[in-house]
Amino acid sequence: MKNEYLQPYTSFFERSEDEYIFMENLYNVQRDVNIIYNRFYKKLVDDVKNDRGIDIESYRDSSFNHLLHQYPLQSSSDILFGGLHSSDLVSPDCKKASKIKPVTIYVGVSSSSNFYDFGDNFINISPNSYIFNLIVSLGTKVAFERIPLKAVKRAKNEITEFRIKASIAHELSHWIDNSLHSVMDNIAGNPIKYSGKDLSNKLLLRKHNVNATYYELQAQIHGIAQIKKVYRAQWDKFTLYDLFNAYTALHEVARSLASDPEELNQWLKDLVKRMSREGILGKNMKLPVNVNKLLYEKITRI
Numbered sequence: 001m002k003n004e005y006l007q008p009y010t011s012f013f014e015r016s017e018d019e020y021i022f023m024e025n026l027y028n029v030q031r032d033v034n035i036i037y038n039r040f041y042k043k044l045v046d047d048v049k050n051d052r053g054i055d056i057e058s059y060r061d062s063s064f065n066h067l068l069h070q071y072p073l074q075s076s077s078d079i080l081f082g083g084l085h086s087s088d089l090v091s092p093d094c095k096k097a098s099k100i101k102p103v104t105i106y107v108g109v110s111s112s113s114n115f116y117d118f119g120d121n122f123i124n125i126s127p128n129s130y131i132f133n134l135i136v137s138l139g140t141k142v143a144f145e146r147i148p149l150k151a152v153k154r155a156k157n158e159i160t161e162f163r164i165k166a167s168i169a170h171e172l173s174h175w176i177d178n179s180l181h182s183v184m185d186n187i188a189g190n191p192i193k194y195s196g197k198d199l200s201n202k203l204l205l206r207k208h209n210v211n212a213t214y215y216e217l218q219a220q221i222h223g224i225a226q227i228k229k230v231y232r233a234q235w236d237k238f239t240l241y242d243l244f245n246a247y248t249a250l251h252e253v254a255r256s257l258a259s260d261p262e263e264l265n266q267w268l269k270d271l272v273k274r275m276s277r278e279g280i281l282g283k284n285m286k287l288p289v290n291v292n293k294l295l296y297e298k299i300t301r302i
């Protein structure tokens with residue numbers, strides 16, 4: 001495989017004739033993250049926090065009903081609060097992305113969790129449906145009493161402002177990456193043929209696990225930036241362990257990489273380096289970490 005085939009896809013350094021342009025940065029999505037959160041999840045988070053019971057109807061916004069009939073997921077357990085079209089978004093990078101590759105954003109609680117579907121042009125946003133359903137049936141207090149002690153802290157972080165905002169920013173950044181730089185279309189969607197072979201994530205990016213690719217890292221960084229906004233005052237006290245407890249997606253990534261220690265270590269290094277560059281690496285996150293201690297168990301049993 002020649003290097004020039006790898007060059008355009010291995011980083012956000014873009015090459016034009018005789019110069020490289022540094023393209024990697026955090027997108028400005030804040031206003032839309034806040035709007036989506038406030039409109040659809042703020043009351044849910046307050047109800048969970050205060051053990052008021054879950055009132056699904058009260059999270060729905062009828063002015064965002066018109067897109068719901070197009071919802072491509074067909075699980076009867078999915079609950080939709082609303083749907084937005086990206087042309088309604090207001091932050092600068094979302095507006096740019098919507099002009100190139102508009103998407104519909106479905107907001108609610110679904111077992112399929114958070115993702116950006118670059119083929120069918122939609123984004124699905126959902127907090128942890130397992131914790132949500134547990135709280136629906138038992139109430140907040142009893143639900144958390146049923147969770148194994150070592151997982152309670154993480155379970156309590158799932159339906160919170162910082163966790164949900166992290167998911168929204170994560171998926172918006174995937175969509176903007178793809179709109180402005182065709183990141184997924186080039187790599188995951190249409191593998192490039194080289195010597196008769198499809199060049200996939202694995203061959204092109206030299207990563208076995210999608211979670212360790214630079215475009216997932218880019219989205220993880222957007223999520224961490226949201227957590228920092230909410231925890232600004234305590235950020236320098238946070239260790240990497242605290243961060244992984246707060247942004248549970250990170251420990252899911254670590255777990256998914258556990259069988260490949262080399263890739264896990266490289267991912268963690270890449271993550272910390274990028275955090276440092278973006279000014280979101282708290283002082284205590286520079287303390288030594290035992291990588292194996294980041295591999296918590298999944299919260300699945302009660």
Ligand SMILES: [Zn+2]
Binds near residue numbers: 219
């Ligand atoms: Zn992602």
